[in-house]
Each structure stands twice: as structure tokens, then as C-alpha cells.
Amino acid sequence: MDKMKERKLSILRAIIQDYIITAEPIGSRTIAKKYNLGVSAATIRNEMADLEEMGLLIQPHTSAGRVPSEKAYRLYVDQLMQIKKLDEIVEKSIRDSYKQYVEQIEKSIELTAKLLAQLTSYTSLVLTPEIRSLNCKLVQLIRIQDERILMVIITKENVVKNHEIVLSQSVEEAELTKLTNILNYFIKDLDISMINSELIKEIDQLSIKENQFLQDIISNLKNVLLDSDNKNTLYSNGMTNLLNYPEFNDIDKVKHFLEIFQEKQTIAELLKNYANGTHIVIGNENTISQFKDCSLLTATYQFNGQNLGTIGVVGPIRMNYDHVVSVLAFLSQELNKQINQNRYSKNTDER
Amino acid sequence: MDKMKERKLSILRAIIQDYIITAEPIGSRTIAKKYNLGVSAATIRNEMADLEEMGLLIQPHTSAGRVPSEKAYRLYVDQLMQIKKLDEIVEKSIRDSYKQYVEQIEKSIELTAKLLAQLTSYTSLVLTPEIRSLNCKLVQLIRIQDERILMVIITKENVVKNHEIVLSQSVEEAELTKLTNILNYFIKDLDISMINSELIKEIDQLSIKENQFLQDIISNLKNVLLDSDNKNTLYSNGMTNLLNYPEFNDIDKVKHFLEIFQEKQTIAELLKNYANGTHIVIGNENTISQFKDCSLLTATYQFNGQNLGTIGVVGPIRMNYDHVVSVLAFLSQELNKQINQNRYSKNTDER
């Protein structure tokens, strides 16, 4: 009984692996010949009929071979696949490419998107850290012109964010310096959630005008940190990679798929649902209609143990899951190293 | 003689305008019926034969109608087309959308890309200002950590640019403030080309350490202003729009076309060739192979009379030239207003 089941699984695995490569329905003969399972095509045929009954295989039509169902892929990724380590040479070359961007988070993240697409031949999705999840290290106010000022926010993770503010009245250079100092005195190392009205009260001893400025600025700061416009952005690469796969031979499908990439915010929102651990989302398990014909694999990267963002790959359901999982694991690990190295040294021990 | 030529041109215009809409070879009957030229199909047939001999029309095969050649489009845009003003209502709604981003150059430019794509149903290309062409108003140095500092550059046009610098040794807060002041004293209102070694000599009276910092910073500043990595970036919108047109029904064409959009720098370089006035580049007149099947229309936007960047539209050769020209003209004009308004008021009168 168990042995039989074993054989069924072997056959299923063979079919899936073959289909991932060929994208064409697999017949019993093919399996019997290519994979040495020690049984004849007829036996395999019987097993395949069983597997079909179990909802794991689908026959496009009577006289065609069989194709794995989404349920089969689910089974495959949960139980059947064996993840291999990446090639040493590949790993080395990846590490080398990261080296050129040491300490440059943004660049490293962008690179990750490029590498993901290159290494998998699918489409990569990489979410940048959401600034609300970070901790302010420093806020600098710079006078642009009259009542327009630039607010530069630097987080502990050394992520930099600019934001222009228009105040209700003109501000002088000296005043701004003072405001910057006050702001930093209170804000330094604070979590966003602690920047609240109490803070404003604490600084009531300032002149009315300065107080007004500060309120303006703080409300802007909160907006930057919390608002939609400044949410995490998405890097994506290799959109055209998918056009190489026969499942995207249909122009309408391509259009439907590419359109979602015009609205990157939607994808960003989606990825945020997978903000911890790794996920494999197959076909109709996807909530976004554009991804119903695709599979999405995700992993995350961290700073100081805290999740910063999600990296992922979209491809056809007939995806090389083993390989993508390896690539994601390795890249997320390298990106972690890249972000975390040397950062504990001085300023970030307290908390 | 001249009258005959007149009729030929009318027929050609009719064919082109019809083909722009239908994308199908036009027969003599169609022209005779749809466009009241007062002559019979037979006459038109004769004229069409002439036009073909002149290289202005092409017959896909013997028993098909005729299609305009690229030469015909060239003639059309040079002599035949009549540009109409945009609809008042449309113009108003465009102006309204700009209003939300008053004084925010970057946002306004992004909006322009979006509007261009929406209004034309083609793909838009919008180049941001190249910072080298701008004039520094202010440079602010912010200490991130140890020897890492952030350089924020603000130009007269209020374009903001960040750049991280790693110095050869650690720097203190106070030192950095001093350096910022020195830098600004010299740099203010200077054209990039004037930030040179002479400047460095002028400040030789500083301590060796500070001098070293300053040299580091200035060389970095020059890099930002001149280097490839900081060249103008490209906004693009409506890439999928083109998939609606029958000339892009071929997956391979789509792939070929979309691939160039992965390498935006190439397109940016291309657009820089059209940095003044308006241009219409038809089909094989394009230097980029990906655009050989397309036409590219460009215009520019200015600050204080100086060209800042290029805006453009790519679409099928069978493009609605009249309309695109109108849209480009209007948007470039509105973008100009948006950028130039209120900016002369205070700081930018000298020069």
C-alpha cells in the first residue's frame, strides 16, 4: 500500500519535472522511457488514471498526455521537491556583485531584483523597506526657498528619505537650524509611534511662530512615515522574461499580466502580505487576478532580526520551484549580510 | 498640373488618415465612397498607381489595397497634416491635474508622463532634468555614521539630489557644518564647470584634514553632477497601450520592443539627441533598432528659457500624428508654466 503510494508519487514527480521543462502534456511512454521506474508504460497508465481521479493530473483531451494540476504542484512543493544548493561558482559571482554596493542599501536591493530575474529567468519583485518600520536616527531640515523646506530623514538602517514641506509662512535659516536641533533632540531613536501630540506639548515653551512651524513639520514627518505616497516602492526586473514561455504566447494574457506592473502599488500591497518567512503561492491561490496563471515565491530580508521587506519571483505555474527556492534563499541571505554588516559596530546597540 | 498634384495629395491624405484609423490596406472604392473627392474609383486607382510609383504607397500584394510608406508619413507630417487645438474641456482637466503638484518638479514630470500616455494611448517617455545642466543653489552635508556622509544638492530650479559619500576618515558633526558653510560660500550660484581645482586652491588655508575632506567632497560632488550613474532618469507610461494595436500582435515584436524599456538608460541617451525643439522621427529614421517599427515624437520643457528635458511619445508608425503633436505641445507648455511659475520672484534674477 505504502509502496504503491511511493510509486505513484515517483510517477507524479516525474511528470511534473518533465512538464516543467517541456510544457507539453506527458504520455505514459515518455515516463517509462525517460525515467527508469522499472515498470512498463501500461502500469504507468493505470497509475496515471488513478492520479487523475485524485485530481492531481489533468487530461487536456482524450488522446493527449497529462498535465499536473495546481493541486499537484502544491503536493510537489510541500513534499516532493528536493532543494539543491546553488553552484559554488554562481554563489561566488553573486557575492562579488554585492561587493560593489557595500553599505548602499538601496543599490543592493536594486541589484537583488536584477539578480533574481537573471538567475531564475522569471520576473522578480523586490520591496524596499517601509520607512514606518524603521527608526529615525536623524532629521535634517534644509531651506529651499521662503516657506519651502526639504526634510531629510535618515534611519538607523541608513535609509534616506527626502520630503518637501511647504510651511504656512516664510522661515529663516537660523530658525530652521534651531528647529532641526529641537526636532532631533526629541526624535532621535524614537519609534514613529512615539512621535505624537505629547511631544508637541513638551516644546510649548517655544515662541508661537516656532511652535507653529514645528507642528507643521511634525505633522509632515508623520505623513511621510505613515502615508501612502511614501510606502515601500517596488523594484521589478525581467518582465519580458516571461514572454519566452509558451503560456504567455497569447497577447491578451501578456497585456493582462503587464498591466499590473503599471500599478506597482498593488503588487507592493500584495507582497506585504508575505512579510515573514517564505511563501509559495500557486496559480489560483493568488488573490490578484493577474497572477492567477502564475506562481509567486517569496522570501524576506531583515535588519537586526526585524523584517524589512519581501523579495519574490513570479513565473508560470509550471515553474522550476526547486531552483527558485534555492535562489531566493541564497539571495535573501546575502542581502541580509549586506545590510547587517558593520552596522552594529557603533550607534545601534541601545534599544 | 498643380491642380492634379493637389488631388494626388488629397488622395494621399485620405489614405493616410484612413489607414491610421483602420490599420488595413485602403482600396480605391473606400476612398471614393468615404471621402468626397468628386472623382470615381477608377480615377483614384490611376492616381494611386502614380503615388505608388513615387514611393508613397505600398501594395502588400497584388489584390490588396494600398498602405502608406514611411516616405508618405514624412510628407504627411511635413506638409499635409493640420494641427488642431485640444478640446477646451480636456485642456482644463489637464491644468487641474497639474495644480495638485504646484512647485513639485519631480511629481509634475511624472504626471506629464502619465498624461501623455493617457491622452495619446501610446507610450510616453519623459526625461528628467540632467543635473549637470542646472545650477547649484545649496549643498548640505549630513553625517550618517563615522566617515559616511550624505550630500544633498539643491539647484536653483529646486531639483533635489542625494548622494552618499564615504570619506577616508571619520568626521565630526561640527567639522561637517563648517565644511558645509565653506562649500556653500564658494558653490552658490556657480555653474558646474566652475567647480574646479582653482576653487580647491582658494581654500588652502584650512587644516590639512579639512582640506582632505573638502577635496573628497568636491570630487564626489563633481561625480554626482557629471557621472553616468546620476544622469537623467526616465519616466515612462503606457507601455501596454501599444499592445492594443495590431502591429504589435506578434509576441516577438512585443518582446523586442519591451526589452528596450528594461534598459531605460538607452532611451534616455536617445532622447537627449532631441534636446531642443520638437522632432518627429518616423520608422527607420530611428537609430534604435527597437523603434524601427515605431515613430517617436518629442518636445522639450524649459526653465528660465533653458532646455531642461525632453518629453516624447512612441507609437506605431501609423500614428495619429496630428493629435500627438497637439498633446505634446500643450503638455510641454503646461509643464513649463508649472516649473517656471513663482520662481523668478526672489532668488533667480541675477545671472
Add this chain to the structure above:
DNA sequence: CCTTAGCACTCGACCTTATAGAGTGCTAAC
């Protein structure tokens, strides 16, 4: 001499039909 109606001709688009072959399910023998 230019214009136009008439007509035979051309050729791709599309539909129909025929054929080949991959793959199946079933049966009977091992």
C-alpha cells in the same frame, strides 16, 4: 485628353476535408 464604367484576373483569407500520429483505455495473458 482626362474621366469613368465594365470586366477579367489575382491572390490572400477562410472554410472544409483528409491524414497522420500520439496517447489512451480495455482486454487477455503472464
Add this chain to the structure above:
DNA sequence: GTTAGCACTCTATAAGGTCGAGTGCTAAGG
């Protein structure tokens, strides 16, 4: 339980046929 054999199914591909839009040419008319 496994396997060889075989009739059957169904798609993909090719081949042939028809239709119609559009042409070029000719000859008649203003």
C-alpha cells in the same frame, strides 16, 4: 499485480476549394 496488444479518440497539420476585395486594362463618353 503487471504487461503486451490493439482498437479507438482526438488534435494538429496539410491540402484543396471557394469567396471576395481590389486591381489593371480597355473602351466609351464628355
